[in-house]
Amino acid sequence: MSNQGGLRERKKEATRQAISDVATELFLERGFDNVSVAEVAEAAEVSRMTVFNYFPRKEDLFFDREEESRQLLRTAFAERPAGEAPIATLRKLVHSLADRVHPFAKFTDATAKFWRTVAESPALSARAREMRDELINDLASVLAGAINRPLADADARLAASMVVTALTVAYAEGLREHKARRSAASSRETFLRIMERSFSGIAIMLKDTPYA
């Protein structure tokens, strides 16, 4: 039987982390497309097959936190005050992320380097876009679920698409601001300013729906 805190589980987690760490380091150093999975395996002192055992796709070695955003949404809506408009819940969540300097609203040299590495690799860029679309789908489901609407509700899809698009633009501009001014405060303000403008527009789009 599988032992929760057993040696096997701990070793697996350690192996996984070791592979991910050494891979991330190599990718940041030399660029995602200039490092083969075989090299990662060798550097992690593990076989190529083991790498693919833990990470089905090479891109997963770099993007190792997809589940986090999903969880973030679920808890935000689980704790939502009854009767609050879903869009208001999201607006609060965004401010909370900015206040807590969550990775999704963090503008530092490290995050800049991370996203530069993504931008320089077609494969990583493609995976980032895919994750964006998955986030939109998740959010649409959560939004529709929050007010007991069918999961394919068109208004939910519009709302989710617009919010995630706003986040993408706001985050990109936040990063640009960081590169230009190197100020955490002004990056944060740029990010929030764009999100606020976006939310005001999104509210209009959804004004005759239960989402706003």
Place this chain on the structure above:
Amino acid sequence: MSNQGGLRERKKEATRQAISDVATELFLERGFDNVSVAEVAEAAEVSRMTVFNYFPRKEDLFFDREEESRQLLRTAFAERPAGEAPIATLRKLVHSLADRVHPFAKFTDATAKFWRTVAESPALSARAREMRDELINDLASVLAGAINRPLADADARLAASMVVTALTVAYAEGLREHKARRSAASSRETFLRIMERSFSGIAIMLKDTPYA
């Protein structure tokens, strides 16, 4: 020297078209991921290398009209009345596309099958997302250029992202409506209704900028 309407040019174009046609047919029939480039080459009676000569990536065999959307934007803004708000120009363009039943606003069994084939292939979906991002970048440049702003203008990026996102959602819902009701009129209406709602919200987002 290269002869404009010479035999060589005509033959090249014919070969290219023949490859693209036979590939599209195979992909629609059996699915993009179940047909190898080698098979396409064989069916087109051409070598594998020749296929890659004309179409650098396999996905290009299916998406063969990327330039069209680019051109659509440029001409719309070239013919724009002086002083018209860029967002108004886009709104008119969308209505014009719907009226002319342009491929970007066309809801038929054929377009449904086309996009179903895309949805069923990870590679084609990825390429579609990439094209969406390229369209956003193009549109942002055109918007900024239209009012003599720097090409990286944040407002232009926000506007472009929002409009393309709206188009994506509106088109998807138009397709869904087609599948449900098989009515060209009601698909068109669904599409335009979502676009109108989106434009009204986008106008709010940009109300203090020269774009709206």
Place this chain on the structure above:
DNA sequence: CATAAAATTGTACTCAGTATAATATTTACT
């Protein structure tokens, strides 16, 4: 018809990702 330019092809390669079977290691049980 000969020759230059350009299109097509052949060959050999790299790399991601998959399938499958063999081997090593941990766990559970006596």
Place this chain on the structure above:
DNA sequence: AGTAAATATTATACTGAGTACAATTTTATG
């Protein structure tokens, strides 16, 4: 402790996209 079952790791061999480069065929031009 020792052993059998479960599971992690590895070896091997494969497919298919995409690239590099050289050889060959086809078209254009004098």
